[in-house]
Amino acid sequence: MARKNRPTAEIPNGSMADIAFLLLIFFLVTTTIATDKGIAMLLPPKPDPNQPPPEVTKNDRNIFKILANSQDKLLVEDEPLTDVFELKEMVKSFVLNFGNPGEEGVAIYNSLPSSMKSYVSLNGRRVDFSDDPTEAVVSFKADRGTSYELFVQVLDQINGAYNDIYGSRVGITASDFLQLDRDDPIQKRKYNNARDGIPRAISIAEPNKIGG
């Protein structure tokens, strides 16, 4: 029985790499690796219309006031400030002041590592700064005409100060603190230890109706 000489049934795979390359380049070009990062904030709940706005009962020294006007000028604790980047150090020494600590404040002070205790005795104990970290509030009020860029910069500085404090409390840097994974129980404990007792008290006031 004579067999027919059939043509080979193979697909030529020499150009396979070229086809794959073409697809690869398409996805290379269209890809945007998701990089959605930013400064997280929690807005205050909406005011109850039936109740009058709460009275501010905090001592003046426990509130660190930052104001920004429509010319992007800053007023920090009633004094003008030109360099935004100085804010971080100011907020840090404001929160870690321990001017007149209450019971909780003393407990927090005792829990601090020695490097932070020496920071407190070097920079802290000012009469015009916060009593202790549980009381300290950073208030930031922007004008309608303030640029968004400055707003983010100031928020960044305030958050940076808090993250520095949290980080050095558990012996890591601020950026390591930010990268703590809260799904991992060990890292979560570290996170909670760092946050414990020192609230990230940032108050963003409603802007004035001037400017814009």
Next chain:
Amino acid sequence: MAKFGKKSNTSQNIPTAALPDIIFMLLFFFMVTTVLRETDILVKQQLPRAVQLTKLERKSLVSYIYIGEPKQINLYGKEPKIQVNDVFVEVSDIVQFVSQEKDKLNEAERDQITMSMKVDVESKMGIVSDVQQELREANARKVLYSSIKSVNL
């Protein structure tokens, strides 16, 4: 001298049989990581720079609000506008937008909705705070001011 004249018998070819496999591997990597843009952004988007950034944990809970000067100035004017999904909206429409977005989520997760504010650096705080007031009204209180990691600080 004879040393130089000596010819080696080994072949000089690099085997290319595995090349398609390597390329396919790269291809699959980019296919998996790619996110095709589902919305056309109609406003300028130069995000501010900051250092203390946190990553978004769950993408499914995030909705985006874009604020900035329209790209087509002759069509929409120069004033910063708010864009959600594919359209420009007014400040008063934000509450409705948020409740639409909340409806897409599970009931248990509705409170955890995060609004990612992608605001152009040249915008003013006025429009941003108007949006914030609406977000408070809509009870979507988790906000992320989207920004780019700054390197030189």
